[in-house]
Amino acid sequence: MKTRRNFTPEEKAKIVIEVLREEKTLNEIAAEYEIHPNQLSRWKAEFISNAGRVFSKETDEVEKVKQSYEKEKDELLKQIG
Incomplete structure (x- = not known):
């Protein structure tokens, strides 16, 4: 039985870009x-x-900060009722 291979995001991107170039068919790649x-x-x-x-x-960093502020805001609202 074959073991499952995991491709890194960089490897996936490289392969997909190769598909988008259309120098070979998707099946060939x-x-x-x-x-x-x-x-x-x-x-x-x-x-x-x-x-x-x-x-x-x-x-992603901005999104993390937003989520942190939302969580803190919710906790403070719970405290004041």
């Missing part, structure tokens, strides 16, 4: 990396749907 074509299609769809985040001004 899938065979080259020993990935099922359906999996590669899902990675491609996820990559495209999240592409806008690259240009987003809000980063």
Whole structure:
């Protein structure tokens, strides 16, 4: 039985970019990396749907700070009733 391989986000991005270049077919690239074509299609769809985040001004750090403030605000509201 084969062990399951885990690709890093960087590896996935590299492979998906190769698909987007269209120098080879999706099936050829899938065979080259020993990935099922359906999996590669899902990675491609996820990559495209999240592409806008690259240009987003809000980063993960900003989101973490927002969540921290919201949590603190909720706790303070509970204290004052």
